[in-house]
Amino acid sequence: MPLKEIGGQQNSGVKSADALICSGKGKVNWITVSDTAILAVELNNSLDNGGTDVWALQIPANGYAHFIFQPPLEFSTGLYLDVSTATCKIVIGYERE
Numbered sequence: 001m002p003l004k005e006i007g008g009q010q011n012s013g014v015k016s017a018d019a020l021i022c023s024g025k026g027k028v029n030w031i032t033v034s035d036t037a038i039l040a041v042e043l044n045n046s047l048d049n050g051g052t053d054v055w056a057l058q059i060p061a062n063g064y065a066h067f068i069f070q071p072p073l074e075f076s077t078g079l080y081l082d083v084s085t086a087t088c089k090i091v092i093g094y095e096r097e
Helices: none
Strands: 004-006 009-011 019-023 026-035 039-045 052-059 063-075 078-083 089-096
Touching (some): 019 089, 039 063, 052 063, 078 089
Antiparallel strands (some): 004 009, 009 089
């Protein structure tokens, strides 16, 4: 599924597994997460699961959360999503620089 662009902002589309969201430098403006199981989420500054964690969260089963980052979370190498389940639904709003 192609990325959606809203002005200078893009969103990842719905993700339910580890994924490279984008390569290069940018900022995360918001994230929405939900799952029927206990979920751990990490956003990494990398092109794979080996980079530095920029942000992390754990939500309970049947949890839902939406975060707006002010200031935005910055990444320089790439934005990689690392999740602990395959039942989650995550959408990330970000901008490339």
